[in-house]
Amino acid sequence: MASNRFPIPQGTLDLLILRVVSLEPAHGYAITKRLRQMSADAVQVTQGSLYPALHRLEEKGWLTSEWKPTETGREAKFYRITRAGRKQLATDKHAWDRLAATVRLLFGEAEA
Amino acid sequence: MSRRENDLRRELADHVDRLTADLVAQGHAPEEARRIALAEFGSVAAVADHVRDVWWTRRWREAAADIRHACRLLMRSPGFAVSSVLTLALAIGATLALLGLVDKLIFRRLPLDHASRLVQLGRTIGDRPAALSLDAVIHLRDNLTTVDGVAGHAFRRRADIPFSDMGYEVVTPEFHRLIGARAALGRTLEPEDDGKAVTVLSYACWMTKWGGARDVIGKTATIAGRPYTIVGVTARDFTGILPGVATYYTIPLTQAEARANGNFLSGVARRKAGIGLPAVRAEAESAWSRWIAAQMATSQSSLHHQRLSEQRVEVADASAGLGFLRREFSTSLYVLLAACALVLLLACVNLSNLLLSRGVARSHEFAVRLALGAPVARIVRQLLHESALLGMLGWLCAIPVSALVARAISNAIAEAAPGVRFTLQTDGRLLLLSLPLALLTTFAFGVMPAFRASRFAVKRQHGSAVSGGRLPDALIAVQVTLAVVLLATAALFVRTLHNYATAAAQLRTESVVLFTGEADPSDIRHRILDLPGVISASHVRIPPFADASWTGDPVLEGYSPKPGENISVSLNEAGPGYFAVLGTGIVRPRRHTTCCRRQPRLCSPVFRGPFRSGTVPCMGQ
Numbered sequence: 088m089a090s091n092r093f094p095i096p097q098g099t100l101d102l103l104i105l106r107v108v109s110l111e112p113a114h115g116y117a118i119t120k121r122l123r124q125m126s127a128d129a130v131q132v133t134q135g136s137l138y139p140a141l142h143r144l145e146e147k148g149w150l151t152s153e154w155k156p157t158e159t160g161r162e163a164k165f166y167r168i169t170r171a172g173r174k175q176l177a178t179d180k181h182a183w184d185r186l187a188a189t190v191r192l193l194f195g196e197a198e199a
Numbered sequence: 200m201s202r203r204e205n206d207l208r209r210e211l212a213d214h215v216d217r218l219t220a221d222l223v224a225q226g227h228a229p230e231e232a233r234r235i236a237l238a239e240f241g242s243v244a245a246v247a248d249h250v251r252d253v254w255w256t257r258r259w260r261e262a263a264a265d266i267r268h269a270c271r272l273l274m275r276s277p278g279f280a281v282s283s284v285l286t287l288a289l290a291i292g293a294t295l296a297l298l299g300l301v302d303k304l305i306f307r308r309l310p311l312d313h314a315s316r317l318v319q320l321g322r323t324i325g326d327r328p329a330a331l332s333l334d335a336v337i338h339l340r341d342n343l344t345t346v347d348g349v350a351g352h353a354f355r356r357r358a359d360i361p362f363s364d365m366g367y368e369v370v371t372p373e374f375h376r377l378i379g380a381r382a383a384l385g386r387t388l389e390p391e392d393d394g395k396a397v398t399v400l401s402y403a404c405w406m407t408k409w410g411g412a413r414d415v416i417g418k419t420a421t422i423a424g425r426p427y428t429i430v431g432v433t434a435r436d437f438t439g440i441l442p443g444v445a446t447y448y449t450i451p452l453t454q455a456e457a458r459a460n461g462n463f464l465s466g467v468a469r470r471k472a473g474i475g476l477p478a479v480r481a482e483a484e485s486a487w488s489r490w491i492a493a494q495m496a497t498s499q500s501s502l503h504h505q506r507l508s509e510q511r512v513e514v515a516d517a518s519a520g521l522g523f524l525r526r527e528f529s530t531s532l533y534v535l536l537a538a539c540a541l542v543l544l545l546a547c548v549n550l551s552n553l554l555l556s557r558g559v560a561r562s563h564e565f566a567v568r569l570a571l572g573a574p575v576a577r578i579v580r581q582l583l584h585e586s587a588l589l590g591m592l593g594w595l596c597a598i599p600v601s602a603l604v605a606r607a608i609s610n611a612i613a614e615a616a617p618g619v620r621f622t623l624q625t626d627g628r629l630l631l632l633s634l635p636l637a638l639l640t641t642f643a644f645g646v647m648p649a650f651r652a653s654r655f656a657v658k659r660q661h662g663s664a665v666s667g668g669r670l671p672d673a674l675i676a677v678q679v680t681l682a683v684v685l686l687a688t689a690a691l692f693v694r695t696l697h698n699y700a701t702a703a704a705q706l707r708t709e710s711v712v713l714f715t716g717e718a719d720p721s722d723i724r725h726r727i728l729d730l731p732g733v734i735s736a737s738h739v740r741i742p743p744f745a746d747a748s749w750t751g752d753p754v755l756e757g758y759s760p761k762p763g764e765n766i767s768v769s770l771n772e773a774g775p776g777y778f779a780v781l782g783t784g785i786v787r788p789r790r791h792t793t794c795c796r797r798q799p800r801l802c803s804p805v806f807r808g809p810f811r812s813g814t815v816p817c818m819g820q
Contacts, residue, residue, distance in 0.1 A: 143253040
């Protein structure tokens with residue numbers, strides 16, 4: 088079976104995490120699962136990069152976290168996007184769109 | 200364990216548990232599911248490490264680890280540790296002690312109730328400072344509305360005993376009340392003391408001359424040959440308004456003394472609350488111009504008018520005391536401080552060299568660390584932490600060193616200038632201030648060896664040839680240059696000190712006896728010459744090293760002063776054979792006798808300098 092996974096470009100992980108958390112607060116394991124689902128298995132982050140990224144985003148003030156019980160009753164650490172995080176997400180998304188458009192342009196493809 | 204650390208563990212464990220639960224739900228046996236989950240997650244410890252690396256506390260953890268490492272390294276090479284810490288301790292200690300002296304002399308506020316509002320009033324003639332007459336002080340007192348009063352102050356050493364430590368101050372009676380001086384015993388001077396023969400002792404005088412006896416009030420002290428009734432003792436921390444000068448007695452000024460001495464006072468004023476120094480200065484300047492105008496009206500002499508027009512009133516902050524010692528010593532203190540800074544610099548360069556050579560010796564260690572994946576910046580940081588540790592240890596050892604140096608300076612000053620008493624204690628404020636300074640310097644000087652060491656390591660790692668590099672050569676050059684400059688400065692210092700020490704030796708003071716009295720000079724001279732063992736005798740108005748001066752404008756034959764030129768000179772009046780008594784040579788031979796029709800005048804070489812016309816000009820009457 089040919090894998091459709093590819094290494095995510097550097098610096099993109101923050102954008103992806105912010106995007107997932109912006110939909111609803113989630114804990115680390117849920118974020119990994121959601122990323123995989125939303126990208127149809129294309130994006131698979133390792134825990135070695137996910138957790139440092141989550142803590143980094145929290146240090147920057149783009150995420151906050153709190154311990155809350157999940158549907159199974161077990162407590163988990165939920166991350167929630169902050170106002171500054173949403174602003175950052177918009178900025179990053181815009182930058183990403185421009186980069187993607189530029190790359191497409193360079194390859195002579197019409198803008199979608 | 201911190202809460203944050205606990206949270207992290209819980210968070211990662213929760214991830215593994217959820218993964219396991221999902222795997223069990225997919226049909227795996229619980230043990231197998233756990234094994235797979237752990238395998239998929241990877242090393243929990245490694246993930247936790249990666250997370251800790253993004254925490255802001257990381258730098259602290261690394262610094263703590265570096266310091267621990269540095270401590271172990273220092274203990275492994277005690278020779279290096281001791282030599283570098285001692286180098287730093289000596290340099291920092293000496294600088295600290297001198298800073299304390301400069302602080303005390305130049306910046307420290309007087310321990311008085313109104314210290315922050317005290318202002319010094321004086322005048323300048325041309326660019327030279329000059330004292331005020333009592334009339335001028337009274338004029339300022341009556342005409343200034345921005346101050347709460349103006350007092351006159353003069354400091355005296357007993358002129359009849361050269362180098363005596365019996366300093367006393369003559370003040371207008373409102374002086375103590377104006378500056379806010381407090382009494383430790385009895386009372387301070389009051390305005391009612393005007394014209395009375397009373398005195399207030401300083402605490403040091405009370406302790407040393409009167410044994411601290413509580414019944415000293417009402418006793419009689421003899422000052423400059425006159426009896427004064429003791430009415431009080433000033434507070435212990437107040438050693439006088441002149442920084443560094445031990446005042447023993449304070450006596451009220453008498454009209455007779457004011458008339459006899461002319462210009463001899465410093466003005467001391469207290470700004471009114473809320474009034475700034477510029478406002479006082481502006482008012483003093485206008486009051487002074489009225490004073491000058493009044494003076495001009497009393498004289499017809501154009502020279503006198505010119506001299507009056509050159510006078511300006513001087514208003515300065517006096518919260519740290521009157522600027523007498525400050526003017527005299529501040530330059531040399533700053534020079535001394537600069538010399539200390541140079542020593543500190545030299546110590547740092549030395550330390551830098553030591554670190555450099557150690558860095559080369561430790562290149563293997565750095566190569567291993569780089570190979571293990573340590574970034575260069577991390578190694579540089581480690582080396583900086585090591586120098587910070589050295590700086591810290593050096594600073595700690597500098598505290599006792601500074602106390603020793605301070606004691607040595609106090610003793611040296613007390614020996615060189617009796618009457619000037621300093622108690623230099625190690626100052627907590629300065630110590631605290633010096634800590635970041637010490638750390639900063641060692642940091643700055645640790646950077647170079649650190650970068651060099653890391654570069655060296657990289658080269659070794661890549662197997663390329665390691666050259667000596669220019670840096671150590673440059674450092675050695677800097678060190679040699681600094682050492683030469685320092686040596687030259689030190690030599691100049693020794694020379695200056697030697698000059699000070701031998702100034703008296705150019706006069707034969709060791710067998711000179713000085714006495715005062717009222718008698719016909721020529722009569723008493725002959726009678727003294729008849730005494731056995733007397734080789735020569737003379738009389739003089741101002742004895743050598745006395746704290747008195749007499750200035751005047753000479754009339755120079757064949758020389759007319761340019762407008763604005765200051766030709767005033769110091770004068771003295773001496774009897775025949777005065778220079779023979781002191782054993783001072785006369786540059787231009789001329790017998791010093793009394794037989795001339797006009798009294799012979801002698802000039803010092805300093806005076807002759809500007810007027811090399813071939814003949815020694817004579818001063819007119």
